[in-house]
Amino acid sequence: MPQDTLSFIQRLQEYGILGYAWILLVSFWAGTAKYLTSLNGKKPTIFGWLSETCVSGFVGIIAAMTCQYYQLDFLLTSAITGICAHNGTRSLYLIGEILKKNTTSLNRIASEPTDTALMAKRKEQDDEKHDK
Numbered sequence: 001m002p003q004d005t006l007s008f009i010q011r012l013q014e015y016g017i018l019g020y021a022w023i024l025l026v027s028f029w030a031g032t033a034k035y036l037t038s039l040n041g042k043k044p045t046i047f048g049w050l051s052e053t054c055v056s057g058f059v060g061i062i063a064a065m066t067c068q069y070y071q072l073d074f075l076l077t078s079a080i081t082g083i084c085a086h087n088g089t090r091s092l093y094l095i096g097e098i099l100k101k102n103t104t105s106l107n108r109i110a111s112e113p114t115d116t117a118l119m120a121k122r123k124e125q126d127d128e129k130h131d132k
Contacts, residue, residue, distance in 0.1 A: 002004065004096055010122070014067070014068075015047075015064075015074075015087065016108045019074065020061075020064075022078065023060055023061065023064045023077075023081050024057055024060065025042075025083035026060060026081050026085065027053075027056045027057045027058075027059065027061065027081060028053045028056060028080055028083070029082070030058055030060065030081075030082045030085035030114050031052045031053035031054075031055065031056025031057065031084075031086070031087035032052070032053060032056075033086060034052060034056065034085075034086050034087075034088065035048060035049050035052040035053070038052075038124075051055045052088075054091060055084070055088055056086070056088060057088075059084050059085050059088060059089065059091050059092060060073025060082070060084060060085035062084075062086065062091075062092065062095060063068040063077075063080055063081045063084035063091060063095060064077055064080075064081045066095050066099065067081070068081055068096070
């Protein structure tokens with residue numbers, strides 16, 4: 001993936017206000033659909049709907065930013081945004097895994113240190129604690 005040289009503000013201008021308004025609308029729509037299907041005969045509440053749409057809006061924006069990073073088509077970005085927003089926070093884990101797998105700098109940050117000397121020192125300390 002080529003290195004992106006545009007700033008966040010330039011990226012916002014690329015989609016434009018209408019583009020991000022559409023992304024938010026799709027996200028809120030997906031959140032509403034998720035909320036309505038999860039009622040199972042319970043009475044709907046404004047707070048329940050509002051909390052579901054806020055979470056969906058957040059997840060949708062994160063999904064759209066990820067799609068934009070990978071330079072996907074706007075229609076595909078909208079579809080992925082809706083799917084991720086409907087799935088809620090479960091999508092954040094999947095987005096994180098995709099980013100770790102496909103982005104070397106994130107993969108390096110996310111991986112645990114494998115310094116063998118440090119691990120050996122910890123093992124010695126643990127052995128000393130058990131011997132006491």
